[in-house]
Amino acid sequence: MWEGFRNFLMRGNVVELATAVVIGGAFTKVVDGFMKSIVEPLLASLVPGGATAGIAALAIGPFPIGILLAAIINFLLTAAVVYFFLIRPLTSFAARFAPPPAAPAEDVVLLREIRDSLKAQNVR
Numbered sequence: 001m002w003e004g005f006r007n008f009l010m011r012g013n014v015v016e017l018a019t020a021v022v023i024g025g026a027f028t029k030v031v032d033g034f035m036k037s038i039v040e041p042l043l044a045s046l047v048p049g050g051a052t053a054g055i056a057a058l059a060i061g062p063f064p065i066g067i068l069l070a071a072i073i074n075f076l077l078t079a080a081v082v083y084f085f086l087i088r089p090l091t092s093f094a095a096r097f098a099p100p101p102a103a104p105a106e107d108v109v110l111l112r113e114i115r116d117s118l119k120a121q122n123v124r
Helices: 002-010 012-046 065-096 106-123
Strands: none
Touching: 002 012, 012 065
């Protein structure tokens, strides 16, 4: 019984998932810090009262839908910050240092030459 539990814990998926959760928690603090120190003050200077303060007060009858709308806006702002300030720069950085694509195999080159030769014969 314990051996099966140990094997389950030592399986790659569980360890990788645990690592991802820990890294995700740490990364959440970085994104929250960026949002609180840069994005929110910027929005507060542009929109009096903050971007979501007025929206959070919206309600339809007993349903405070403004809270949901404010959460959606905060999610979209956070996603935009992550994409434009992290994902795009890291993707372009990784593309610069990526190894060049491997040359096609000899059989692929030969098949392409045969294809091009057949196309040239059919054009006449």
